[in-house]
Amino acid sequence: MEPLVSVCIPAYNNAGYIRETIDSILNQTYHNIELVVVDDNSKDNTLDVIRSVKDSRVKVYHNEENLGMVGNWNKCLSLTSGEYIKLICADDMLDQNAIEIEARAMQQHPTVNLVESDTRLVDINGKKTGVFHRYHKSGEVNGKKVAKKSLLIQNFFGAPVNNMIRKSALEKVGYFDESFTYILDFDMWVRLACSGDIYIIHQQLNSFRIRNDSNTGNLIGANRDVYVDEHKRLVEKHASNGVIKLSKFDIGFSVWFRKVRNVLIGIYLKLFSK
Structure with a gap:
């Protein structure tokens, strides 16, 4: 029997x-x-579009009050029944064989808590504008090593769409931390990575849509300082718990490098998003 995979869309x-x-x-x-x-109590006809899908595998829920991103993401996780979980934002997409390839890796490697694949960046019309590569190694990789390099240099974990989670590991490390508004997934990837291994697949198995009006666009654009503040708190959180060893210099370098990357990403968004 294939293990049940729960796919969540917080909309x-x-x-x-x-x-x-x-x-x-x-x-x-x-x-x-x-x-x-x-x-999450949408103001447009999102709920009507969801309910128009006739498939017994689809379970539709509606929040009478808006829970916000963190609250709704956590509610999605709480409603899952599968052995493995994928959370996908409502404008991203999976290639047809994405779940098959990622679930197989999860089955074959019991110490792995996260399976990750490369991401195709697309514009609002679905046209490819770039690629987000995961950590440079392939196959099973030590999670703590990837977590530390992600905190220091760049987030190698990427967006929810390119991650598959082992539910038993999620239940041990906990859901999304509500003290983070934007980089809540980065925090969870670090916690999962520090509790087990990661399996990296260098295939583009998903598409991440780049939009100026998305959370990513707002964050790197108008709310750039908020992102830097959250990143600093994220690094300090994981430095203080002793699982990842980071010096004061490491923390300072990480925050500085995050500012540089924000500028570069901001330029990319101006060129390729609408």
Whole structure:
């Protein structure tokens, strides 16, 4: 039997993109999936689009009050039944064989808590504009090593769409930390990585949509200082718990390098997003 994979979509005002996201999940070559979609009291017709999908694997929930991103992401996780979990933002997409390849890696490597694949960056029309590569090694990699380099240099874990989570590990490390507004997933990847190994697949198995009006666009654009503040708190949090050894110099360098990367990403967004 194929292990059940729970795919979560936390949705809010995504009527223009969410059907394409849902279709990319339901058309997977891996069939034993459930799709948990939680609408966070959208103001557009996102809920109508979700309810128009007729497939027994789709479980639709609606929040009477808006929970915000962190609250809704955690609610999605709480509603899952699968052995493995993928959380996908409502405008991103999976390649047809993504879950099959990632679930197989998870099955074959019991010490692995995260399976990650490379990401295709696309614009609002789905046109490819770039690639986000994971950590340079392939296969099973020590999680703490990737976590430390991610905190120091760049987030090698990437977005939720390119990660598959072992649910038993998630239950041990806990859900998304509500003290973070934007980089809550980065924090979770670090916690999962520090509690086990990572399996890295250098294939582009998913697409991340770049939009100026998305959380990423707002964060790197108008809210750049907020991002830097959250990044500093993230590094300090994991330095203080003793699992990852980081000096004061390491923390200072990480914050400085984050500022530099924000500038570069801001330029990229101006060139390739709308």
